[in-house]
Amino acid sequence: MTALTLENVSKSFGKVEVLKDIDLTVEDGEFIVFVGPSGCGKSTLLRVIAGLEEATSGEVSIDGEKVNGIPPARRGIAMVFQSYALYPHLTVQDNMALGLKQDGAPKARVAEQVAKAARMLDLEPYLKRRPAELSGGQRQRVAIGRAIVRDPKLFLFDEPLSNLDAALRMNTRVEIAALHRTLKASMIYVTHDQIEAMTLADRIVVLRDGRIEQVGAPMDLYNDPANRFVAGFLGAPSMNFFERLPGTRAGEVLGVRPEYLRPEQGGRLRGTVTHVERLGGDTNLLVASDAGEGFAVRLFGQDPTRVGDDVAFDFDDARALRFDALGRRMR
Amino acid sequence: MPKPHVLIFLAPAVLVYTAVMIYPLFDTLRLALFAADGQERVYVGLANFRRLFLDPLWSDQFWNALGNNFWFFLIHMLVQNPIGVALAALLSSPRLRFAAAYRTAIFVPTILSFVIVGFAWKLILSPIWGIAPSLLDAVGLKSLFAPWLGKEAYALTTLALISVWQFVGIPMMLIYAALLSITEEILEAGEVDGITGMAAFWKIKLPLILPSIGIISILTFVGNFNAFDLIYAAQGALAGPDFSTDILGTFLYRTFFGFQLQLGDPYMGSAIASAMFGIILVGVCIYLFGIQRRLRHYQF
């Protein structure tokens, strides 16, 4: 059974076309992550799936049923917003229960669902508090709880962790992954954060300017990107692109990830170090090459290289990806 | 003890406020404890208040005015504020076109002078030259017409409704601002939960604007118990017919300054003013300590 199918979905605001011909299939139980630069239409696509925006054209089906024109509450989805969007006047318990009550669910079932979600998210001590009396991480969990109680077929998350600090982000990320394993529900997750995308996703959807650039498992996208945009978007520091290396033809671009560069006397890449980032586990170097193309290098462990040092690097040709002048991958 | 420069910065405001607010207030309260004896002013303690509340010559008028004032206030609470809230809810609907035009049109009467409003409505409702009888006639409802401002049973209610017409823009604006400050995502979260339309209003928006409604109520209370001008402009200081539209403001005016055959009595006038001050003070205290504490202000 497919959890979600998008067929030729387009969305325009007035004359501005924000989504163009999106096709996508999400299988039951899959964790899908939308990534892409700011303004590429990730949130809009999620809102079209939720029913908060209507697609201008194309078909949206959830769980095998066409849902165009059906209001969000009857699509079998639940959404977690970036700002949490909790009801400020209701307690944690009522925040989670409101949707079910509105549905006319029997009291016993409402209580049972809320208790289940509270247990799962460690919210039991806070059930009587209002959102203003909770920390950011707790509010986030309430927002997730509010989604869980509805037993949706499809969870939608719009950058749910972006208001949390780094440590909490890591914890919540792990919790969301655990939640996905427990609930076995399909989830769609929008993020800016590469680490979230790589660690959570079964498949990543890379969007640019309202189009899908590539869909695939994280490591497939990382190792085998379809084009220069995807290659450059995933990975930090991002992939190096060279046009002026000996052996590249005019118009052809060679892409090499920073970790595949190794120090080598007389290597093809020579230059001067302009910046060093020591991360403890890794050391990142920024190098201004003699050929005029800057590049980044990722060395494992701690490295004594300093700014101003002259360095030389080389790489295995098998590790290099080749792109044509339009950015398409040449295989 | 605050530092000297703090006192210096506070001084202008304190002096001005004392000169124009505190001193007159306490002088009025003091004046209420005296009475005229020929040309002399004599201290009589609470005798003025005893007359005001118990001597039928005064108390009949006082209780009549107080009762009328409560009715005036009740109409505002039951008509003006719900309509204001409803208008604000309609105006904040994103699908409404020309919202800015409606908003302005509804708010304009608020900036008109009482004299104009009182006079204009007197003309409109006049049985002789008014357009109300002919308008009702045009739709075949002439039998419904009555000289509303001239009948004891209707006059006060009619005036209250005129006042509602004039001031409904104020609660509308305050509530409108409060509604706009509710973040879009909360309403969308409601939409995902199936709470849309009227349910969204009752379950999400209304609880979030309750603090504003509380403020409007107390503003209405203070405004209504200090009201004077509309009644004076429409019905004159005698607040006819037969004092049926008399409220504390007009009663105070007649007593303090005198009217027609009645001589002005600043001491009884001060007693009435003090009583009004006391009533408003009690009302505001009930609101501040009884109601406002229970209303929570939410940040989004």
Ligand SMILES: Nc1ncnc2c1ncn2[C@@H]1O[C@H](COP(=O)(O)OP(=O)(O)OP(=O)(O)O)[C@@H](O)[C@H]1O
């Ligand atoms: N209601 C709207 N009316 C007009 N244009 C809109 C509307 N909503 C979004 N847009 C436009 O659609 C484009 C995509 O917006 P969207 O919010 O989907 O981007 P995003 O990928 O979520 O970006 P971010 O990562 O910054 O959240 C933007 O150019 C935005 O200006």
Ligand SMILES: [Mg+2]
């Ligand atoms: Mg977004």
